[in-house]
Amino acid sequence: MKMQNGGCVVILIYLVSLFKESYSISYRNFDTFFKNITGGKNINLRPVLDHKSKVNINMSFHLIYIQEFNEVEGKLSLTGYFNISWVDQTLSWNSTENGIEQFTFQEHIIWKPSFIIGNPYDGVNLIYKDENVMRVQSNGVVTWTPGDNYEVFCNADVSRYPFDTQICKLEILPWGYTNEEIVVVPIYDYVVQLWFNPQKTWEFIDSSVTKREDIQLLEFAMKLKRYPMFFVLNLILPICVMIILNIFVFLLPPESGERVGYAVTVLLAITVFLTISSDNLPATSSPRISSISLLLFADVCISAFIVIMVIVSSRYYHREDKYPVTKFMRGFVNVSRIVRCKMCCCRRKKEKYSEKGNKEEIKWTEVGKEIDIVCGICITAAICIINALYIIDVAV
Known part of the structure; x- marks a missing residue:
């Protein structure tokens, strides 16, 4: 039994030596x-x-x-x-x-x-x-x-x-x-x-x-x-904050004298963001212009419109009472009040504005305030619609 085991070991050693010789290459x-x-x-x-x-x-x-x-x-x-x-x-x-x-x-x-x-x-x-x-x-x-x-x-x-x-x-x-x-x-x-x-x-x-x-x-x-998170925090959110701040210009008292300066400052800030985004985008309109560029352009137009309306409302607000309020402006104030009351006022106020209508005396200060209210509501609605369209466009 021992000789058989020894013979197997000798054969194994011999095979290993042959393998080394055949595959060792100098x-x-x-x-x-x-x-x-x-x-x-x-x-x-x-x-x-x-x-x-x-x-x-x-x-x-x-x-x-x-x-x-x-x-x-x-x-x-x-x-x-x-x-x-x-x-x-x-x-x-x-x-x-x-x-x-x-x-x-x-x-x-x-x-x-x-x-x-x-x-x-x-x-x-x-x-x-x-x-x-x-x-x-x-x-x-x-x-x-x-x-x-x-x-x-x-x-x-x-x-x-x-x-x-x-x-x-x-x-x-x-x-x-x-x-x-x-x-x-x-x-x-x-x-x-x-x-x-x-x-x-x-x-x-x-x-x-x-x-x-x-x-x-x-x-x-x-x-x-x-x-996109870096650009959301450094570009889109600041733009949204700027355009929201634009609406609050109509809440400033006309007596403060800071309304036009406030509106112009916000307009310039939005213009700066428009320049920043333009530097990061190729100068091409194919296949179409970037959504963020369209959003910024719309915000610039809204801000410019706000500046114009602030100037107009301030002019009416500070007009002397010796100049009578025109028929068109009285109609504008009455219609605006009636429409707003149909949406949110009580029934008594609705009847009051409906009965008195043109008989109520309207001053230029009330014309200026009504212009601020109407512009604030319309511009807020326009901003919401524009931003909703932008979100839909980039999400679809």
Whole structure:
């Protein structure tokens, strides 16, 4: 029994020694193998045994980081790398003879395809650098992973800024080859996010990969959504506060003499926010003007109207009583009182205004006060409607 166990141990040791001998490769042996495999290669010829055959190029894009998306300039800056693979029919070998399954080498030794960015932001750019390396397997599969910082053009749609969602594309197409020479095949139908680091301004929502067969162009589309809270706190809410403060100008006593200055100050503050938002948006109206720009423009118009009505009401309020109130103004005051009483007053006041009507003596101060009340109600309703339309527009 002991001899049988000892024999098994001897056989096991012998097999392990054979395994080590067959798969231990010295530097000199590997150098000789490398020179035999890569020597005499013409990097200008496609790696096919039949020149009429096509080379299938498999490609995918791995996104690492979104550096910047400048919607004003339409520039998207990405950091990532491409995983490109093809079969080199001149580089296959039998791995069982020498134990070499794969190895790496500099990319300038053998043939590689040329690709350019189809939508570059500045100039025509190739997607690789000469210091990249390649990995080749015993079956002839070559894997190439060029990486860089890529700047592409992306036309931003800021119609719902800052609640906007952008779809930007990274377009890649072969350079110098026809459809009869190479065929580009996407490995995945999405952008790989294995090493992706989230960006603080934009959220990566979705991605897709499409191909144009006529020019072998791959489009890596990325859907980005902006984080809006910073802009809500620093732009939208201050605008809402400014326009609400505008209404309180009609509550200031006309005797204070500060009404016009107050209204003009609020108008200038809203104009400043309009300038700030314009600096952060592209100077374009396609597909349409931004909702925040329309909101600010409407607020500026309302503020300008408030300034005009404050001046008019102050003029009527301070008019001397020696000038009789015109028939039109008496009618305006009576109609305004009746309408307001039908909405919120008691029955006795309704009858009082209905019976006396034009018989009651009306002074210019009452005309000014009535103008303030009517303008305050109408402008409040207009502000509520405008802001509701903005919320509906950005939410749908």
